[in-house]
Amino acid sequence: MGKLKAALVAATLALGTTAAQAEEPAKFGFVYVSPIGDAGYTYQHDLGRKAIEEKYGDKIKVSFVESVAEGPDSERVIMNYAKSGYKAVFATSFGYMNPTLKVAKKFPKVAFEHATGYKRAANVNTYLARFYEGRYLVGLVAGKMTKSNVIGYVAAFPIPEVVRGINAFTQGIRAVNPDAQVRVIWTNSWFDPGKEREAADTLIGQGADVLNMHADSPATIQAAEDAGVYAIGYNSDLSKFGPKAHLTASVTNWAPYYVKRVEEVMNGTWKGNQDTWDGLKEDMVQVAPFNDAVPQDVRDLVEKAKADIIAGTLHPFAGPVKDNEGKERIPAGSTMSDGDMLGFNWYVEGVVGKLPN
């Protein structure tokens, strides 16, 4: 027995050394919260992963695990990557925050990248997209295309991130159409196609002729298509779910960020404790191709606003901005700070109703 054990240990050691001696490709791991599918939040992250593969080819090996539940499950997956000699791990969902930090503490040599979180460490970076810039641009389209001046919004949870999107969208709408109002329905779920559908149908029933959403299924787009009204997608171009209804979408493009970080890891310049919040300027936020129904002047308007945001001359939350109870929140001449935006907990003028708390 003892001999066998010794032989096994020797064999394992020998295997280990040969593997280490061979020029192994650097390994990068991705952790996804949902299946990749072919649209949506995880799909966009996976496009970023593919961009890395395309750029580095055989020099690297990129793996991913999909549908990883937030919490202990994700810790196991992240830990497994770190233990297996991965150079960097990209944890792409908010709920991976504490597991990522926990594993990072045990593996100080591995680089960790956590999307949408706010806790960092010497070997943990966070990154987020300025989704709201895209929301503002598609708001311009919605404001121009609505005839009923009622615009519907199917939203998941009343958290600052979602509220910020609703407000930026409304600011875009009101910039071109001060009479329009936005009605919001909360589904209290990131993913419940049935409920999203019900919410969208309800908004349409109340006269909304353009819909936008912040939830993970394309049910809102389908509802709009069936009812013959317009809709705007989020995360991905969702036009195939409603070829007639889908006007455009605010899209997230993680590829440039992933390519940059992988490059840093490869050449040894990667640093931790960094927070990234990129937007239109860095191409992390994009606007999907327009539907034929969107007239040229509206497209020009969006292009102009996009250029202005990139140039820094336009900010979706530039004062004066009132909340929907008439109180001035951002005085004229100033813009909302990043910190205030990250904690958004009030509706801008034009949104109907009261924010649930």
Add this chain to the structure above:
Amino acid sequence: MIGFEVETLIAILLGVARGATPLVFAAIGELITEKSGVLNLGVEGMMLVGAVAGFIAVVATGSPTLGFFAAMLAGALLASLFAFLVLVLHTNQVASGLALTIFGVGVSAFFGLGYIGTPIKGPQAIHIPVLTDIPVIGPLLFGHDIMVYLAFVLVAATAWFLSKSRWGMILRAVGESHHAAHAIGYPVVMIRFFAILFGGAMCGLAGAYISLIYTPMWAENMTAGRGWIALALVVFATWKPGRALIGAYLFGGVTILQLNVQSLGVDVSAHLMNMLPYIATILVLVLISRDETKIRLNAPACLGKPFRADG
């Protein structure tokens, strides 16, 4: 606040019917299974398997009818697995049913992997010239999709079957006292087997309604707990088909109502509103449970008890 218009009201009522229909199918299926004395907690799993099978069939053939048949077949197939476990191997029904749900979630996700995000064109609401165009009443009576009407037919047929037909009475006898039914010479295991299969087929149909009509797409776990609501509805209805229908519409109604209240900007917590359908369900369950005779008269006496021919 903007006043309610007729169009809004019609939209609400159409939405209620869409939300209630899958619940009706699943609840009726489970009701028949339970009337035979078997408790199958795998409703959610069977719905998901039906949803994915129906979806794949429609992608492959383009025919919604085939989709619904495939869904019924898949639901029944999964149910037959459950039937084998509880009727032949005499496993615990609660544990087996729970396992069936977990298995259904996984197996549907596995087969559906290549279909996430594939768009399909589901069957549309019917439109009968002249009739559907009658203001207000037209769309309400003649503007639904075909499955909404089938759900009503199913409820009526089930009510008739259970109370008036010979086989319905035999089914109930098996559920009330399997030993007595066995002594008279009825094939208890066979009857339960078919009751479970029927339950599976109806749950499959309910799932396909969600993946083909309600939200024409496939996504993992897309039934989002509706199977459990259907299970609760059976108790809520005290095992009576007509009450299951009312319960499903009540649940659908409260759901749609809370969405409307939200979007009109009424100052009520969204969280509270989202709880309303569930609170309503619990409230009715409590009220029903207070009346012990009601439960005792209608609940199958042998519900959940395993049957051995020699015992």
